[in-house]
Amino acid sequence: MSEEMDKKESCCSTHNCSSSKEPVNSIPEPAGCQDDCCKDTSTDQEHPAVSRSGQKNDYMVHGMDCPACALTIEKAVRSMEGVSQVQVNYSTGKMQVIAPNTLALAALPQTIKKLGYTLEPIQAKGKARVYNIEGMDCGSCARTIENHLKNVPSVSSVSVNFSTGKMTVEHDNSVEDIMKEVSKAGYKASLVSSRKQNVAHRTDRSGWNLVVLSGVFLALAFLGSYANMPPLWLNLLYALSIVIGGYKPAKSAFYALKSRSLDMNVLMTAAVLGAAAIGQWLEGATVVWLFALGNVLQTQSIEKTRNSIRSLMDLAPPEAWVKRGGEWVKKPVEEVSVGDVIVVKPGEKIPLDGEITVGESSVNQAPITGESIPVDKQAGDQVYAGTLNEHGTLEIHVTKLADDTAVAKIIRLVEEAQEQKAPTQAFVDKFAQIYTPIVFIGAILVMVFPPLFSFGTWGEWFYKGLELLVVACPCALVISTPVAIVSAIGNAAKNGVLIKGGAFLEIAGAVQAVAFDKTGTLTEGRPTVTQVIPMEGTEADLLSMARTMEEYSTHPIAQAVVQYADKQNIAAQPGTEYNNIVGKGVQAMIDHQIYYAGNVRLFEELNVPLVSVQNRVKELQEQGNTLVLVGTAKKLLGMIAVSDTIRETSAQALQDLKQVGVKEVIMLTGDNEGTARKIASETDVSRYFANLLPEDKVTAIKKVQAEGKTVAMVGDGINDAPALATADLGIAMGGAGTDTAMETADIVLMADNLEKLPHTIQLSRKALQVIKQNIWFSLIIKFVALILIFPDILTLWLAVLSDTGAALLVILNSMRLLRFKR
Structure with a gap:
């Protein structure tokens, strides 16, 4: 065989064992396979639903308005008996809890509720279904429905969330039976498609209503002070403003203290109570109103970021026309099986992955692969859910269930990626955990020691201490990294690129050299x-x-x-x-x-x-x-x-990589020197390594790394697994067509070309730039606020404005990444 062939044929292909990043021990090892490539060198990977410490349970947490809320919840849940691990991600609003069994988590909803938040279990595959409930106007309505359905024999579990208007039920009877039972309780239920569970929740106006009402009382009191209103009435109006705007933060602060957590709610509540205690009612009410306003704006902004991924759920239609006998029947995609034949008319979106059996058309695959030009399709070609059939009626043989389509995997992988902390985020979180208690203790010392030694009045230093309490919460700093990462990952997903986590985003932003496998990557791979x-x-x-x-x-x-x-x-x-x-x-x-x-x-x-x-x-x-x-x-x-022939997009992509700051573009090939030289000259490759065996590609990657460069390796995700694993960043191409590519690489280009790689690198660099901007801006604002406390320039309301304003500006700056285009 040829040199190109023999380099691709590794011992793994000889022994018929896996060369992907999946654990080798998940595949029966062939008898007699003693080669190193067949030995299990993978890290320990648990079953997706079970860990060595117990069972994983996923939830949506509603009501978090700052990163400190996540820390408060983590501490409270971690202290529960039976909980071995908990992780709360503010950016995505999700919580994962590991416990021996579901019984150990029976008290979890109540614990979260005491903290001032609401909990919604994320539906697991199986008999659980999610319903929208109409007609609920209070929390007791949810309990009424729960108690009613618990008495239905076919219902094994039920959870109704009032804040989201959703109900999750595990039942053996039909959907219609459940709807009837809910109607008996006086409400209306409708089934939610599993694909649309995470679509943006209905807008909650309660936060705005409280802000407006609190502001009205604040404005009346402020105007009343100029109209010679009696002090008692003024204080009463200020108190009403404080109670209306500050009830929720005060409630959350109470439970945060019970879990020994110093979040913004605690610090703000202490500052407001202190202001009221020294007669600064106007200051206290202004602080509450600004804090409530800031929280509402932050929540709305972060929801837009979350919705950037949730909107992917709308890509594929919820129903499909299925062939049954000689007739076409419209069915929910969840009820369509592998092997069924569906029909898609011109102008319609394809509902499920499959293979065309009848018809020809141009299909716009941009939502999945990011390709701007429609692709011609005919009988025998693969098509993907969520793509648009532009002309021509197609009959499609379904090859994947709704939960296994390319778009479903994109959503699942992107959501998992958003929940992983990047190194910068982990560092900032640790810094915040140290910074907040230090400043809190400093505030107490400022309140006590200066007046104790006659360096001013007690009231003067008590006020300065209250200002320090407000400045103590590093909300903007903590939120600086995760929102930027979520926005960048969302942008990449919409452009047909999967970035598996913040850590890989950061590495991509620092890449100096990109190595490419030749066959199938730079070339068509069809010699x-x-x-x-x-x-x-x-x-x-x-x-x-x-x-x-x-x-x-x-x-x-x-x-x-x-x-x-x-x-x-x-x-x-x-x-x-x-x-x-x-x-x-x-x-x-x-x-x-x-x-x-x-x-x-x-x-x-x-x-x-x-x-x-x-x-x-x-x-x-x-x-x-x-x-x-x-x-x-x-x-x-x-x-x-x-x-072999060079891909049309390869030469342009390599030139674009150099334009976005990649210093060196490298080609790795098993071909001879002459072939390598010819391909390199046609693609503008900076450097090439020829005559390589599979293990030689690993050596070549290490050689470039030894030169002090951060190296990304681009391959097909299968044959190049060792090199992908060795590189600082593994990038697989053609993820829409291969499950292995999705699972093995750190970044996946869904299209079978390099067109989106320059965008990915530039987006990553922009994300790092935004993160640095956010961190420096947050630190400077805090530093300035701390300095202005002691010359009596900073007021309580200015301190709150600096904190909530900085957090809002950081979020808005991060959201620019959602609209970033190369």
Whole structure:
């Protein structure tokens, strides 16, 4: 076989074991496979629903208005008996709890409720269904429905969330039966499609209503002070403003203190109570109103960021026309099975992944792959849910269930990515945990020690201490990183790129060199035979012999030889004792004689005389051909020249990478020097490594890393798994068509080309820039606020404005990443 072929055929393909990043111990190891590539070197990966410490349970937490809320909830839940691990992600509004069983979490909803938040279990696959409930106007309504359904024998569990208007039920009877039972309780239920569970919640106006009402009383009192209103009435109006606007924060503060957490609610409530205690009613009411206003604006802004991913749920239609007998029946996509045939008319979105059986059309795949130009499709081609059928009616054989489509996997992977903390975020969180208690203690010391030593009045220093309490919460700093990361990951997803987490986003932003596998990445990966050169006999004899040996190989070059022979109507000869010679070629017994097909190295090791063809071999290789030599252990019978074509988008993508700041573009190939040089010149590659075995690609990556560069490796996610794992960042291409690519790489380009890679690198660099802007802005605002306290320039309301205003500006700055375009 050719040099390109033998480099691709690793020991993993020889032993039929996995070369992906999936744990090897999930696949039965073939007997006798002792190669290093087959040994389990993966990190311990638990089952997605179970950990060694217990069972994972996922929830949506509603009501969080700052990152400190997440920390408060984590501390409270972690202290519950039976809980081994808990993680709350403010950016996505999700919480994951690990406990031995669901019984250990029976008190969880009540615990969260005491903290001032509401909990919604995320539906697991199985019998659980989610319903919208209409007619509830208070929390007791939810309890009424729950108590009613608990008495229904076919219902095993029920949870009604008043704030979201949703109900999650595990039941054995029909959906219609559940709807009837809810109607008996006086309410109306409607089933929510599982794909749309996380679509943006209905706008909650209660926060705005409280802000407006609190503001009205504040304004009346402020105007009353100029109209000589009695002090008692003024204070009463201020008190009403404080109670209306500050009830929720005060309630949350109470439960935060019970869980020994110092969040913004605690600090703000203490500051307001202190202001009231020293008679600063106007200050206290202004602080509450600004804090409530800031929280509402922050919540709305962060919801827009969350909705950037939730909106992906709308890509695929909820129903499909399914062929049943001779009729077409409209069904929810969840009820469509693999093997069903669906029809999609012109202008409609494709509801499920499948293969076209009848019809031709152009399909706009931009929502999945990010490709701007529609792709022509015909019978036998794959199509994806969420893509648009532009013209022509298509009949599609369904190949994946609704939960397993490409778009479903995109949503699942992106949501998981948003919940992973980046290194910068982890550092900022640790800093905030130290900063807040230090400033809190400092505030107490400021209140006590200066007046104790007669450096001013108690009231004066008490007020300064209250200001320090407000400045103590690093909301803007804590929120600076996660919102930027969520926004960037959302932007990438909409452009057909999956970034698996904030850590990988940060690495992508720091990449200095990008290495590419040649075949299938820079080139089409579909080589064709260009010349057949027999030394003995005819071309037909040579092709027949080559086909006999190559038919059992799945390598692209082997298949090219077989396909060419097939087009020439040349059949294979009878053969036995087929064997793959790793890294060199193949062999077979034909007519009681062993024949070989492989690269030059194979025939050199067999000591076959090649002097007479050396010049011809060199000439063909310099023209960019890969050679398949055919012969016995004693003589060469002929050569077959095969070449690959460069992808149209590759050269432009590599130029764009250099424009966005990538210093070096590298090509890794198993091809000979001549072929590598030719491809490199046509694609503007900075540097190339030729004649590489699979393990040599790893060595090449390490060599570049040793030069002090951060290296990204781009491959197909399967054959290049070792190199992808070795690089600082693994990028797989063609994720829409291969599940393995989605699972193995750190970043996945859904399209089968490099078009979106420059956008991904530039987006990552922009995200790092935004994160740095946010962090520095937050720190400077805090520093300035701390300095202005002691010259009596800062007031309580200015301190609140600086804190909530800074947090809001940081969120808005991060949201720019949602609209970033290269």
